[in-house]
Structures are given as structure tokens and as C-alpha cells.
Amino acid sequence: MRTVEWHEDKLRLIDQRSLPAELRYLELEDPQSVAQAIEHMAVRGAPAIGAAAAFGLALAARNSNAESGPELLQILEGAAAVLRASRPTAVNLAWALERMLRRAAEENDPEVIRRAALEEAQAIADEDVEVNRKLGQVGAALIADGATVLHHCNTGALATVDYGTALGVIRAAHEQGKRVHVLVNETRPRLQGARLTTWELQQLSIPFTLIADNAAGHFLYRGEVDLVLVGADRVAANGDVANKIGTYKLAVVARENVVPFYPCVPTSTIDLATPTGDDIEIEERPAEEITGLDFLGQPVAPKGVQVANPAFDVTPHRYITGIVTERGVARPPFSSSLPSLVRLPEEVPANAG
Numbered sequence: 001m002r003t004v005e006w007h008e009d010k011l012r013l014i015d016q017r018s019l020p021a022e023l024r025y026l027e028l029e030d031p032q033s034v035a036q037a038i039e040h041m042a043v044r045g046a047p048a049i050g051a052a053a054a055f056g057l058a059l060a061a062r063n064s065n066a067e068s069g070p071e072l073l074q075i076l077e078g079a080a081a082v083l084r085a086s087r088p089t090a091v092n093l094a095w096a097l098e099r100m101l102r103r104a105a106e107e108n109d110p111e112v113i114r115r116a117a118l119e120e121a122q123a124i125a126d127e128d129v130e131v132n133r134k135l136g137q138v139g140a141a142l143i144a145d146g147a148t149v150l151h152h153c154n155t156g157a158l159a160t161v162d163y164g165t166a167l168g169v170i171r172a173a174h175e176q177g178k179r180v181h182v183l184v185n186e187t188r189p190r191l192q193g194a195r196l197t198t199w200e201l202q203q204l205s206i207p208f209t210l211i212a213d214n215a216a217g218h219f220l221y222r223g224e225v226d227l228v229l230v231g232a233d234r235v236a237a238n239g240d241v242a243n244k245i246g247t248y249k250l251a252v253v254a255r256e257n258v259v260p261f262y263p264c265v266p267t268s269t270i271d272l273a274t275p276t277g278d279d280i281e282i283e284e285r286p287a288e289e290i291t292g293l294d295f296l297g298q299p300v301a302p303k304g305v306q307v308a309n310p311a312f313d314v315t316p317h318r319y320i321t322g323i324v325t326e327r328g329v330a331r332p333p334f335s336s337s338l339p340s341l342v343r344l345p346e347e348v349p350a351n352a353g
Contacts (some may be wrong), residue, residue, distance in 0.1 A: 001014075001157070001162075002125070002129075002157075002162050003043065003045075003048050003157060003159075003160065003161055004043060004048050004051045004125060004161050005125065005161075006055060006058070006118070006122060007027070009062065010027045010028060010029050011027070011028040011029075011034060011055040011058075012026070012027050012028075013025065013026055013028070013037065013042065013043045013048075014026075014043070016041065016042060017040070017042055019158075019195055019199055020195055020196070020198070020199040026042055028056075028059070029059060030059055030060070030063055031059055031060040031079040032082060034052055034053065034055065034056030034059065034083060035056065035082050035085070035086040036086075037052065038052060038053065038086040038093070039087060044154075044159065044192070045154065045155070045158060045159025045160055045231070046090040046091070046092040046093070046159070046231070046232070046233045046234075046265075046269055047092055047128050047132070047159065047160040047161060047165070047266060047269075048158070048159055048160050048161060049087060049090050049092060049093050050090070050092030050096035050128075050268070051125045051128055051160075053083045053084075053086075053093050054096040054097070054099070054121035054124045054125070055121045055125070056079065057076055057079055057083070057097065057100045057101075057104075058100075058117045060075060060117075061075075061076060061104070061113060061114045061117040061118070062114055062117075062118070064110075067110060069108040069109060069110055071110070072110045072113050073101075073104055073105060076100070076101060076113075076117070077101065080097045080100070080101060083097060084097055087283055088281045088283050089233050089234060089280060089281060089282060089283045089311065089312050090234065090269075091233065091235075091271045092233075092266075092268055092269055095268050096124055096268075099120065100117060100120055100124075103120040104120075126161075128160055128162070128266070129160075129162045129163055131266045131267075131268075131326045132160050132161075132162065132165060132168045132266065132326070133163055133168070133172075134326035134327075135165060135168060135169065135264060135266060135324060135325060135326040136164070136168040136171060136172030137172055138169075138324055138326065138327075138328060139166075139169030139229070139262070139264050139324040139329075140172040140173040140176055140178070142227065142260070142262065142324070142329075143169065143170070143173040143178060143180060143227070144226065145178045146178075146179045146180075147173075147178070147179075147180055147181075147226040147227065148180075148181045148182075148183060148224060148225055148226050149170055149180060149182050149183070149225070149226065149227055149228070149229050150182075150185070150225045150227070150228045150229070150250070150254075150259075151166060151167065151170070151182050151183065151185065151193070151197060151229055151230070152185045152187060152193065152216075152228075152244060152246060152247055152250055153187045153192045153193055153197070153243070153244035153246075154167070154192040154195075154196035154197045154200070155167045155197075155229075155264065156171070156197060156201075157200060158196050158200060159231060164200075165231045165264045165265060166229040166230055166231045166262075166263070166264035166324075167197065167200060167201075167229075169264050170182060170206065170229065171204055171206070174204065180206060180207070181207045181209070182206060182207070182208040182209070183208070183209055183211055183216070183219055183225065184197050184198055184201070184208050184209065184210045185211060185213050186210060186211070186212055186213055187213065187246065189289040193210070194210055198210055216250055216253065217249075217253045220253050220254060220257045221253075225254075225257075225259050226259070226260075227259060227260040227261070227262065228250055228251070228254045228259060228260070228262065229264055229324075230243055230244075230247050230250070230261075230262075231243060231264060231265065232263040232264075232265045232269055232323075233269070233312060234269060235263065235265055235269055235271060235323060235338070236276050236277050236279065236280060237271070237272045237275050237334075237338065237339075238276050238277075238335050239320060239323065239332070239333075239334025239335070240277025240280075240314055240316055240317050242277060242280045242312045242313070242314050242315075243312060243313070244311070244312060244313075245310055245311060245312055246313070247312075247313055247315050248313040248315045248316075248319075251315045251319035251320065254319070260321040260322075261320055262320070262321055262329075263315075263320065263323050263324070264323075264324040264325075265323065265325060266325065266326055267326065267342050270323075270325070270341070270342050272338065272339060277314035277315070277316065278314070280312075280314060282310050282311070282312050282313070282314075283311040283312060284308075284309060284310055284311070285309045285310070285311045287307035287309060289309055290307050290309050291305065317332070317334050323338070325341055328341055
């Protein structure tokens with residue numbers, strides 16, 4: 001079961017807004033619908049967003065009546081602009097779109113471009129699955145038998161095309177026969193941990209305990225966490241990491257309690273063109289995500305309150321033990337270890353730094 005896939009000339013994806021109550025699929029036929037699905041978080045997670053955007057460009061190429069290569073390329077540029085604007089923080093979105101446009105620009109005939117666009121989008125999706133499996137194997141070496149892992153947000157198959165990043169590391173350790181227990185942060189305000197990560201862990205039969213976000217420090221202080229694993233939506237060149245809001249305080253408290261803290265990302269999430277975390281645009285989400293109904297069906301806050309709802313925060317590199325990728329674990333100083341991993345041939349896993 002893939003989160004994102006091409007099916008009968010449409011993009012089919014799991015509508016993550018309906019989980020865990022219902023496993024429902026959306027079938028999208030144009031790039032505008034794909035952009036809306038990304039913006040409204042029907043599909044979410046940096047790798048999944050990148051793959052969805054790639055298929056969105058393939059749909060733009062398929063739907064176009066352009067009779068020349070330059071005309072079709074112009075249409076693809078316009079569609080890419082719409083898709084790129086749907087969510088600004090995750091670098092995989094821009095990475096996938098640029099890769100698609102480069103591939104299309106290699107051809108002149110519009111029919112060849114249409115075929116090439118779909119082939120490239122499918123390659124991005126297939127490569128994501130393979131990369132995540134490699135990442136899982138690399139990261140599983142960090143998990144001891146009997147370990148308790150604290151996890152934030154959702155980084156499993158639902159956040160990727162399949163298998164997962166940080167949750168993929170946990171999955172790989174479980175598949176190796178290691179006894180792993182996961183403390184799952186609920187991850188407010190959209191509850192990706194409570195709704196999605198617990199659902200995935202149930203499917204995989206991996207033991208877990210759901211906790212309130214504010215309880216994480218309690219378990220870290222009591223020595224009940226062996227390591228913290230998170231994903232990331234963008235890694236800056238100096239090792240600063242943008243990830244789901246709440247990640248920064250987890251890293252700080254983990255450091256205070258001498259607990260290793262590892263973001264787990266494909267190398268496509270490493271953005272060497274972004275010098276530091278201060279240069280990463282942080283998406284602001286709608287106020288209603290915070291002020292909506294509580295578990296009693298009542299409004300959480302009085303009408304008209306001022307709300308700030310950043311979707312991500314930045315964890316400075318000094319709080320990060322290492323960054324797990326499919327090509328190895330980058331360690332401080334990240335300004336040298338990250339470029340060495342990004343440029344390393346895929347078939348040569350290594351520990352950098």
C-alpha cells in the first residue's frame with residue numbers, strides 16, 4: 001500500500017485527514033487538485049509531498065494540448081509554480097519539481113516530454129521507497145534491543161511513498177527482531193502522532209504508548225527514553241533542522257537529560273543552498289487548527305482571539321547528536337559531514353564526520 005501512486009492515469013493518494021477512522025483514497029486529475037491536497041494536508045510529510053508534486057506535473061503534461069516542446073515546458077513551469085506555493089517549508093517539494101523540469105527540458109517533442117514526465121515522477125516515487133529502506137537499515141543500528149524510542153509527529157509510510165524515515169528506522173529495528181517500545185507524542189495541533197503514527201504502529205504490531213506532548217519532558221527526566229527519533233522537512237547546510245512544531249523543545253530537553261537526538265531524513269531533504277535554519281521559511285497554518293472544537297465538542301478558545309500557528313520550528317545543530325540518512329549518519333561538524341554524504345555515491349553507506 002503506497003501513500004502516493006499513479007493509478008489508471010490519475011494520482012491516487014491516501015487522504016490522511018480521514019485516518020484513523022477511515023482509510024480513504026483521493027483520485028486527482030490535475031495539478032491544481034494536487035496543490036490543494038498538499039495545502040490542506042490530505043497528503044503530508046516531506047517525501048510524500050515531493051512525490052505527489054512530481055505526479056502533479058505529470059498530470060499537467062498529460063492534460064496539456066501543447067503542440068510544441070517550448071509551449072509544453074511553459075505550461076509545466078506554470079504548474080510547478082502553483083505546486084511550489086502549496087507549502088513552503090519542505091524542501092522535497094521544490095527538489096522534486098526542479099528534477100521534473102530538468103528532465104522535461106531535455107526533450108523537444110511534446111509527446112516525448114509527456115512520457116518522460118510520468119517516467120520521472122514514477123522514478124522519484126520508486127526511489128523514495130528504496131531510499132527509506134536503506135535509511136531504516138542505517139538507523140536501526142542505533143537502536144538497542146529493548147530500547148524505548150520517543151517519536152514526534154508522523155514519519156512512517158504515510159509521510160513518504162512507503163516505509164518511512166524515523167518510523168522506518170523503528171520499523172527496521174522491529175523487523176530485525178529487536179524489542180522496541182515507542183513513546184508517541186500526540187503532536188498538536190493536528191495530532192499526527194495520535195491519529196497517524198499510532199495507526200501505523202498498530203498495523204506493524206510494534207508496541208507503543210501514546211503520550212501528551214507536554215509529558216515528553218517527564219519521561220526524559222525519569223530516564224525512560226533511550227533515544228529520540230524525528231523526521232525533518234528541511235536540513236540546512238550547518239545542520240539546523242526544520243521539523244514539526246515542538247521538535248525544538250524535545251531536542252533541548254533531550255540534551256539536558258543526555259538522551260541522543262537524531263533526525264532521520266533522505267539526502268534529498270538536505271538543502272546545502274540554505275546556510276542556516278534562520279534562512280528557512282516557516283509556514284503559518286490557519287488559526288482554526290488551534291481554536292477548533294475540543295473533545296467535548298466545545299470551542300477551545302473564545303471567539304476572535306489572536307492566534308499564532310507556525311507549522312514548524314528550527315532545532316539548532318548544537319542539540320543534534322547525528323542526522324541519519326540512507327548514506328550514513330552525519331555527525332558534527334555538520335558543515336563538513338553533510339556535504340560529504342550528499343555527494344557520496346548511493347551504493348556506499350558510511351558514517352560521516
